[in-house]
Amino acid sequence: xxxxxxxxxxxxxVARLVAALHDVPDPDWLAQARTRIVADPxxxxxxxxxxxxxxxxxxxxxxxxxxxxxxxxxxxxxxxxTVTDAQTLAxxxxxxxxxxxxxxxxxxxxxxxxxxxxxxxxPLLHDxxxxxxxxxxxxxxxxxxRHLDQPAWRQAVxxxxxxxxxxxxxxxxxxxxxxELLIMLTGLHDERVAAGRALPxxxxxxxxxLESAAADTTTRQEG
Numbered sequence: 001x002x003x004x005x006x007x008x009x010x011x012x013x014v015a016r017l018v019a020a021l022h023d024v025p026d027p028d029w030l031a032q033a034r035t036r037i038v039a040d041p042x043x044x045x046x047x048x049x050x051x052x053x054x055x056x057x058x059x060x061x062x063x064x065x066x067x068x069x070x071x072x073x074x075x076x077x078x079x080x081x082t083v084t085d086a087q088t089l090a091x092x093x094x095x096x097x098x099x100x101x102x103x104x105x106x107x108x109x110x111x112x113x114x115x116x117x118x119x120x121x122x123p124l125l126h127d128x129x130x131x132x133x134x135x136x137x138x139x140x141x142x143x144x145x146r147h148l149d150q151p152a153w154r155q156a157v158x159x160x161x162x163x164x165x166x167x168x169x170x171x172x173x174x175x176x177x178x179x180e181l182l183i184m185l186t187g188l189h190d191e192r193v194a195a196g197r198a199l200p201x202x203x204x205x206x207x208x209x210l211e212s213a214a215a216d217t218t219t220r221q222e223g
Contacts, residue, residue: 010114014078017071020062024055030072037079041092044080048073048096052103066110073107074114081115090120097124102133109139119147129156138169145171154181161188167202174209182210 021030033047033054055072063071077096081089093115097108109128112121125148128140141156148156153176160167167173185207189199199207 010078010116013114014075017060017063017066017075020060020066021055021068021071021075023061024068024072026054029054030075033076034079037076038083041080041084041088044076044092045095045099047076048100048104048107051076051107057103069103070107070110073104074111077108077111078114081117086117086120089115090117093117093121094124097127102136106135106139109136109144110142112144113142122147126152129159132163134163134165137163138165141165141170143171150176150178150180154178154184157181158184158188161185161200161203164200167200167206173206177206177210179210179214182207182214185210 021027024030036043037047051072052069055068057067057069060066060068060071077093080092084092093108093112097105100108105128109124112124121144125140125145128136129152131137137156137159141160145153145156157167157170157173160170185199185203189204189207192199198204
């Protein structure tokens with residue numbers, strides 16, 4: 001479950017996706033869809049839903065972590081952003097998510113870091129985190145998750161541990177992990193040990209890093 005990296009300049013990422021999409025099954029359709037989106041933003045729902053059939057779902061060699069359908073949908077949303085204001089764009093993105101299937105929802109979540117919508121799509125992250133779809137959970141914790149407040153972010157990280165989503169999917173994990181997350185992970189670890197079970201390796205490694213950082217902080221304060 002590799003996650004696309006979208007922390008670079010959005011324009012650069014979109015250009016890389018466009019180049020990688022040259023080899024999709026129907027590149028002419030995608031080119032026409034991009035032109036149509038700019039001329040007629042209301043066409044987005046129809047075009048967004050058709051991407052999987054027209055572009056396929058294969059992984060893109062030129063854009064590691066991206067599949068053709070996710071990348072093509074991200075490009076369409078980025079095109080829409082060039083002709084709409086932030087609020088209109090946020091409404092369109094929300095509609096694509098709310099009325100889309102799981103693949104469309106994942107594409108929306110993955111595309112969010114590329115779109116100039118500020119924190120307007122945070123409710124979509126909350127919805128994805130509440131679901132039992134691990135692919136949506138992983139997509140919700142990419143770069144755009146910087147807009148989640150700390151309590152919601154911690155709960156999402158814990159849900160990753162519970163559901164088996166690799167913590168590598170969590171953007172800025174070590175930078176945001178704090179003393180409260182350490183307490184939560186410690187409690188979960190103790191519960192698992194008492195039940196004869198173990199934390200996933202990546203969660204245990206995070207716990208050890210947090211413990212080490214806490215010990216270093218205590219040593220400096222005492223010194």
